[in-house]
Amino acid sequence: MKRKIFGLVRRVAMLVLVVWTVVSLVTLLVELVPGDPAVAVLGEQATPDQLEQFRQKHGLDRPPFFFSFPEDENGSRHFRWFGWQNRYTDYWTSLLHGDLGRSFRTDRPVVELIRERYPATIELALAALLIAIAIAIPLGVIAGKKRGTLTDNAVSVFALLGISLPSFVIGPMLIYVFSVKLGWLGGYGRDDWTYLILPSFTLGAALSAILTRMVRSSVIEELGEDYVRTARAKGLSERKVVYKHVLKNGLIPVVTILGLQLGILLAGAIITEKIFGWPGLGLLLVEDGIGKRDYRIVQGCVLAISVTYIAANSLTDMIYRWLDPRIRVS
Amino acid sequence: MNRLSIIGIGIVAVVLIVAICAPWIATQDVGATNLSLRYLPPTAAHWFGTDSTGRDIFARVVFGARISLRVGIVVVTVSAIIGTLLGALAGYYGGWIDRVLSGYVFNVFLAFPGLLLAIALVAFLGAGLNKLIFALCIIGWVGYARLIRGQVLKVREYDFVQAARALGAGDARILFVHILPNAIQPLIVQASLGMAGAVLSEASLSFLGLGVPPPAPSWGVMIEEARDLSTLQNAPHALIFPGLAIALTVLAFNFIGDGLREYLDPRQRKR
Numbered sequence: 001m002k003r004k005i006f007g008l009v010r011r012v013a014m015l016v017l018v019v020w021t022v023v024s025l026v027t028l029l030v031e032l033v034p035g036d037p038a039v040a041v042l043g044e045q046a047t048p049d050q051l052e053q054f055r056q057k058h059g060l061d062r063p064p065f066f067f068s069f070p071e072d073e074n075g076s077r078h079f080r081w082f083g084w085q086n087r088y089t090d091y092w093t094s095l096l097h098g099d100l101g102r103s104f105r106t107d108r109p110v111v112e113l114i115r116e117r118y119p120a121t122i123e124l125a126l127a128a129l130l131i132a133i134a135i136a137i138p139l140g141v142i143a144g145k146k147r148g149t150l151t152d153n154a155v156s157v158f159a160l161l162g163i164s165l166p167s168f169v170i171g172p173m174l175i176y177v178f179s180v181k182l183g184w185l186g187g188y189g190r191d192d193w194t195y196l197i198l199p200s201f202t203l204g205a206a207l208s209a210i211l212t213r214m215v216r217s218s219v220i221e222e223l224g225e226d227y228v229r230t231a232r233a234k235g236l237s238e239r240k241v242v243y244k245h246v247l248k249n250g251l252i253p254v255v256t257i258l259g260l261q262l263g264i265l266l267a268g269a270i271i272t273e274k275i276f277g278w279p280g281l282g283l284l285l286v287e288d289g290i291g292k293r294d295y296r297i298v299q300g301c302v303l304a305i306s307v308t309y310i311a312a313n314s315l316t317d318m319i320y321r322w323l324d325p326r327i328r329v330s
Numbered sequence: 331m332n333r334l335s336i337i338g339i340g341i342v343a344v345v346l347i348v349a350i351c352a353p354w355i356a357t358q359d360v361g362a363t364n365l366s367l368r369y370l371p372p373t374a375a376h377w378f379g380t381d382s383t384g385r386d387i388f389a390r391v392v393f394g395a396r397i398s399l400r401v402g403i404v405v406v407t408v409s410a411i412i413g414t415l416l417g418a419l420a421g422y423y424g425g426w427i428d429r430v431l432s433g434y435v436f437n438v439f440l441a442f443p444g445l446l447l448a449i450a451l452v453a454f455l456g457a458g459l460n461k462l463i464f465a466l467c468i469i470g471w472v473g474y475a476r477l478i479r480g481q482v483l484k485v486r487e488y489d490f491v492q493a494a495r496a497l498g499a500g501d502a503r504i505l506f507v508h509i510l511p512n513a514i515q516p517l518i519v520q521a522s523l524g525m526a527g528a529v530l531s532e533a534s535l536s537f538l539g540l541g542v543p544p545p546a547p548s549w550g551v552m553i554e555e556a557r558d559l560s561t562l563q564n565a566p567h568a569l570i571f572p573g574l575a576i577a578l579t580v581l582a583f584n585f586i587g588d589g590l591r592e593y594l595d596p597r598q599r600k601r
Contacts, residue, residue: 014437021438032454164581166530168537168550169573172557176566180559267443271534275557286538290453302450309443 015314019307026303027091030295031064040293041104058104058296059090091299100300105292110300113284118304120190121280124272125265127196128204129258135208136254140215141242147220155212162209167268171202171275188277199276203268207261211254218250225249259316263309270305281305335589341582349395356389360547369564381552381568382561390547391575397459397548398579401532402525405466410521412467413474414514420475421482422505432479436472444469448531452540462541466531470524477520481513488512515594522587526580533576549576 033040038051038060046054055061063082066089071077094101100110143155178198179187186195222228223246231241270282277283281301289297348355358376367384370376378387420431439447451465485491486509494508535541536550544551549572555561556568 014433017434018438018441022441026450029450029454032451034456160581160584161577164526164577164584165573166533166537166576166580168534168553168557169569169576172553172562172569173566173573175557176562180562263443267446270446270449271538274538285449290449290538290540295454298450298453302446305446306442309446310441313441 015310019310022306022310023092023095023303024088026299026306027088028065029299029302030087033295037295041295054104058101059087062087062090064088100303101296103288104294104296105288110296113288113297114281114300114304117279117281117284120278121266121269121273121282123196124199124203124269124278124280125262127200128207128265128269128272129262130204131200132204132208132211132261133258135204136211136215137247137251139208140212141219141247143212143216144219144223145238145242147216152216155216159209159212162205162212165205167202167205167271168275170205171199171272174198174202175276190279195276195278199272199278202275203265203272206268207265210261211257214254214257215250218253219246222246222250256316256320259312259319262316263312266305266308266312331593332589334585335593338582338585338589341578342586345395345579345582346399348392349399352392352396356386356392358386358389360385360389360393361545362386369561369568371565372567378571379565379567381556381565382558387552387568387571390552391549391571393547394549394552394572394575395579397542397546398529398532398576401459401463401466402528402583404463405470405528406521406524408463408467409470409524410474410517413471413476414478414510414517416471417475417478417480418482418505418510418513421479422486422501422509424483428479432476436476436479439469439472442469445531445534448535449538449540452535457540457543459542459546462532462535465535466528470528473524474517474520477516478510478513481516482509485509485513516591519587519591519594522583522590526583526587529576529579529583549573 030037036051038054039046042050042054052061063086065086066083067079067081069077070080091101098111100114102109103113139155139158143152146152175187175198178185184194185197186192187198189195219242223242228241228246231245232238236244266281269278269280270285272278273280273282274286281304285298285301285305288294289301362385364380364384367376367380368382370380370384372379376386376388378391381387381390416431416435420428420436447469448462448465451468452461455461455465482505486504491504491508494504499508532541532548533550533553536548537554538550539554541550542548544555552572553569553576556565556572561568
């Protein structure tokens with residue numbers, strides 16, 4: 001029991017440490033901007049007054065960190081301590097109050113922008129996950145059952161194509177065929193449910209390929225187990241053997257990577273959202289953030305996506321430990 | 331090696347030759363625009379047709395191979411060296427070095443989705459080929475480090491390592507002469523898959539406008555330029571050819587990686 005609690009405390013401490021580092025990195029990313037962020041945002045033609053006003057408003061006039069090594073007139077560097085009044089602590093203080101700063105361009109709170117866009121991204125990622133599962137399980141089972149046949153090879157080729165064809169190639173092709181040529185489904189935007197199908201298929205394609213390969217090798221492995229022979233000897237139909245016994249055991253490794261994949265889907269959604277003009281976090285990051293050099297939005301989006309990713313991973317880890325007691329021991 | 335990995339090696343060899351001999355293979359100017367030649371279908375003069383500004387797609391795909399391979403090779407080499415050194419340090423010394431490196435640093439880098447971290451870095455540093463390579467190295471090394479750490483942990487317990495230690499060999503000699511040569515085999519698999527990942531990431535970042543700036547013939551940039559409705563309707567080949575180039579190159583490196591893994595791990599050969 002004591003060991004269990006110690007293990008849990010250690011994992012939570014590690015999680016806190018990782019989140020702290022991620023937030024710190026994101027906070028300090030603004031310092032990477034070459035030159036003055038105020039000039040980068042307002043442009044070269046801004047007057048010194050405007051620049052100064054902008055810096056004051058967004059706290060850019062304060063020192064970036066607790067200390068720095070500024071260069072003096074002679075070109076040598078000296079340690080200089082700024083104390084607690086710096087941008088790093090400012091960002092943390094606001095963050096702990098649920099504030100991610102204001103957009104450099106529109107002055108809207110970044111939290112508000114993220115809250116508006118977040119549901120669309122989650123909707124897209126979950127739909128992609130469902131589509132991937134719906135494709136991968138039947139294909140993987142068929143390929144595993146008919147190992148070495150033409151069907152198996154066809155499934156393998158499909159899987160390899162899914163892994164190798166990037167979403168930004170699949171996406172525009174799907175738009176061209178299903179939206180422009182046939183007019184069956186929505187292309188750009190998020191007007192009704194028909195607009196969800198193409199982006200979620202695009203985002204889920206690579207995952208469905210990875211899952212298909214996993215299900216296939218899992219099925220092959222499980223089919224060689226003793227319990228399968230027993231089930232067959234009992235006179236169960238092949239269908240029952242595969243779907244009731246083999247799949248149940250074979251899906252354990254598959255389920256465990258789903259959580260990790262949800263996080264990867266969130267990152268992949270950045271590209272898919274750009275292709276389909278899907279108004280989620282990715283589009284906010286790419287168009288409003290990076291495109292318009294609105295660094296506060298970039299920070300907020302990176303933070304939101306990373307924290308969701310970490311949460312999804314930790315949750316998967318917990319479920320995995322709970323499902324499979326052997327992991328807890330190791 | 332299985333048949334698919336041989337096909338993979340063949341494709342990679344072709345891409346490599348095309349990249350090296352690009353100026354002799356593609357004689358058309360990659361940047362020359364000519365609006366009177368826009369949206370031409372594939373012909374004898376323009377093998378892959380032309381794009382929305384009349385540029386020759388074949389020449390751009392050929393020169394695009396240079397960018398993709400250059401990014402891939404640099405990123406994989408730098409990431410593998412950094413990853414190997416840090417992974418070897420963590421695995422060999424253990425103790426607090428391992429706890430800090432594998433317990434904390436590796437976990438922090440794995441806590442970000444790789445692509446997101448690369449996007450964030452380039453977004454703040456500014457777009458450009460070298461910055462893109464830097465960002466991809468930052469996200470790439472940790473995979474190698476974890477792999478090598480595991481390998482070193484295993485190899486350092488072998489008898490010949492104990493024998494070397496008993497003979498009075500120093501840490502550096504044991505690590506670099508005895509352990510690493512016996513630990514880096516799986517690195518080749520990782521490097522091959524890493525090439526696929528780097529080519530794909532370069533194209534993704536260039537597609538997002540964060541890689542090589544536009545008139546340069548990066549495959550990702552070409553796809554970004556070809557995905558507007560009028561180009562899709564008039565010249566779908568402007569999207570298809572660079573798309574195929576990416577898919578084939580990535581597929582080839584994946585084939586090689588999978589084949590090598592199978593070859594190095596006899597348990598998988600049966601499957």
